[in-house]
Amino acid sequence: MHKYSWLEKKPNLIVLWMLLPALVLELLIHILPMLVGLYISFTHLTTFTLHDWLHAPFIGLENYKVGLNPSNPLGAAFFWSFFISLAYTAITVIASTLLGLGGALLVNHHFPGRAVFRTIFLLPYAMPVFVVGIVWRFMFMRDWGLVNQLLVNAFHVIASKPFWLIGPHAFIAIVIASIWRNWPFLFLISLAGLQTIPPDQYEAAEVDGANTLMKFRHITLPGLRPVISIGILLSFLWTFNDFTLPFSMLGENPSPSADVLTLHIYSNSFQDWNFGTGAAMSVLMMMALGLIILLFNRMFRLGRRNEL
Structure with missing residues (x-):
């Protein structure tokens, strides 16, 4: 009956034991691959040294110098x-x-x-990202895609059918698809935040003679700020790191106008077989995102301090 009495005396050990499976999975899925990628970024790992990648030549910061040097083609392409x-x-x-x-x-x-509108608004967020990319790829097809059919044949907005998936229009195509995919998340976050604002605040504002714009500015926006801030940060990180949507729409070799960083790293790593350079670019991207997170948190904390 008192077999586990030592756990009752040390409740913190119970918490650690319950967290242990999650910590092991985090180590295997995230931390260990990240450390391996960090090690690869310091090596000259290419198709010639891949067969024995643990003994690939160690070159220190050379991969980072190449990626951060805008005077060479690889560096210029990375910054672009x-x-x-x-x-x-x-x-x-x-x-x-x-x-x-x-x-x-x-x-x-x-x-x-x-309820019908709420369901319809959430449909893009419920669809798998790869499916969203394929659907929009078909819609942006030049000859029989829905976009050109509407713009050229139905509404006569433009005279000729443009190529949406290649050339300078590719950037517009992936932006439209990304907005369609991501806005329901901000919708869900905003709707949840609106539910937390007490209705009596609006009633008191109406008694004081506040109009709709004043209530939105002084009640709705301050009430939504905490959840909207987190939603914007998460949406920024997910969009910047997104590989599936651009890849499913544009393939392995996108146009320069739509050569997002995730596709660029993939191309350097798995098409040009410069795994060391690709790993270095991944580390630089991770550092840039870390800096953005720190700046965002600092701005948010400063804003809260000023309100107080």
């Missing part, structure tokens, strides 16, 4: 891909936030068919 990824992520997150907030405000009030 980083810029494309930032633009792609920023446009996606801003548009998704506006659409998500607008959709949440729309269905937050009671009206007939509100």
Whole structure:
């Protein structure tokens, strides 16, 4: 009966034992591969040394010097891909936030068919990312894709059918698909945040003579700020790291206008067989995202301190 009495005396050990499976999985799935990738970034691992990758020549920071040197082709391509990824992520997150907030405000009030609208709004988020990419790839086909059929044949917005998946229009294509995929997440976050704002705050504001814009500015936005901030940060990280959607739409060799960093690293690693350079680029991307997270947290904390 008192077989596990030593655990009762030390309740912290129970917590550690319960966390142990998650810690082991975290070690095997995330930490260990990350450490292996970090090691590879310091080696000259190519197709010629892949057969014995543990003994690949150690070259120190040479891979990082190549990736951070804009005067050579690899470095210039890395900085260009980083810029494309930032633009792609920023446009996606801003548009998704506006659409998500607008959709949440729309269905937050009671009206007939509100449940139907909520379900429809969440459909893009429920679909697998690869399926979303394939669907939008078909829609952006030049000859028989739905986008060109609407723009050229139905509404006559443009005279000729453009190539959406190659050339300069490829960036627009993946941005539109990414916004369609990501905005329901911000919608869900915003709707959950709206449910936490007490209705009596709006009633008190109406008594004081506040109009709709004033209530939105002084009640809705401050009430949504904590959840919206987390939603924006998560959406930024997911979009910047997204490989599946651009790959399923554009393939292995995207146009320079849509050469996001994840596809660029994949191309260097698994097409050019420069695994060391690709690993170094991955580490640099991880460091850049870490810096963005720190800056975001600092801005959010400073904002809360100013409010206090």
